[in-house]
Amino acid sequence: xxxxxxxxxxxxxxxxxxxxxxxxxxxxxxxxxxxxxxxxxxxxxxxxxxxxxxxxxxxxxxxxxxxxxxxxxxxxxxxxxxxxxxxxxxxxxxxxxxxxxxxxx
Amino acid sequence: xxxxxxxxxxxxxxxxxxxxxxxxxxxxxxxxxxxxxxxxxxxxxxxxxxxxxxxxxxxxxxxxxxxxxxxxxxxxxxxxxxxxxxxxxxxxxxxxxxxxxxxxxxxxxxxxxxxxxxxxxxxxxxxxxxxxxxxxxxxxxxxxxxx
Numbered sequence: 001x002x003x004x005x006x007x008x009x010x011x012x013x014x015x016x017x018x019x020x021x022x023x024x025x026x027x028x029x030x031x032x033x034x035x036x037x038x039x040x041x042x043x044x045x046x047x048x049x050x051x052x053x054x055x056x057x058x059x060x061x062x063x064x065x066x067x068x069x070x071x072x073x074x075x076x077x078x079x080x081x082x083x084x085x086x087x088x089x090x091x092x093x094x095x096x097x098x099x100x101x102x103x104x105x
Numbered sequence: 106x107x108x109x110x111x112x113x114x115x116x117x118x119x120x121x122x123x124x125x126x127x128x129x130x131x132x133x134x135x136x137x138x139x140x141x142x143x144x145x146x147x148x149x150x151x152x153x154x155x156x157x158x159x160x161x162x163x164x165x166x167x168x169x170x171x172x173x174x175x176x177x178x179x180x181x182x183x184x185x186x187x188x189x190x191x192x193x194x195x196x197x198x199x200x201x202x203x204x205x206x207x208x209x210x211x212x213x214x215x216x217x218x219x220x221x222x223x224x225x226x227x228x229x230x231x232x233x234x235x236x237x238x239x240x241x242x243x244x245x246x247x248x249x250x251x252x
Contacts, residue, residue, distance in 0.1 A: 021120075
């Protein structure tokens with residue numbers, strides 16, 4: 001899993017690339033939460049375009065980022081969510097908490 | 106039902122093997138000519154079961170996980186994930202959505218996903234002896250697929 005982050009004008013963007021499972025979940029949570037603590041962004045965009053596979057670990061990752069951003073009064077937006085990852089997230093009901101931009105074809 | 110084909114895999118409970126386990130299950134299932142969605146559902150369900158064993162069955166140690174696949178003559182795939190770890194004291198509670206003892210990186214949605222992505226889910230567990238998860242999914246016959 002490759003994690004790339006960029007902070008600009010109050011917005012933290014996180015690009016995830018690879019398979020999102022339990023093996024990489026802790027690393028993502030730690031990396032992103034460290035960035036959030038450092039930049040104190042107003043919004044956090046998670047770009048899922050490069051995520052080929054995701055299991056319930058993805059729910060835990062997004063929930064954790066959401067909780068940290070909520071503490072700061074910020075928002076979480078998920079971008080380029082694939083069809084399968086969407087199916088996993090929909091089961092969890094997390095779509096009621098975070099913003100999801102249009103589903104990637 | 107007649108067993109048409111089978112596969113037996115044994116892995117140590119290391120998290121690096123999660124990807125290997127679901128990919129192996131997907132390769133085996135590919136014989137049934139599944140749709141991409143069916144394949145992703147199977148991969149996800151297997152990933153959940155194997156992760157459960159890694160996280161919960163052997164929290165402090167590395168133990169053995171067995172993954173068995175079977176294909177039946179009615180286009181059904183059966184996957185059994187077994188460990189010889191701690192076991193689950195209350196299976197009903199463990200299967201509740203959002204219930205987890207796994208800490209921050211777990212969502213408590215593993216069994217819920219297995220249940221909704223597969224047709225059948227059976228969980229047998231004995232404390233101190235281990236857990237066996239059996240899942241079945243009947244795959245669609247696709248047009249032009251002669252068998």
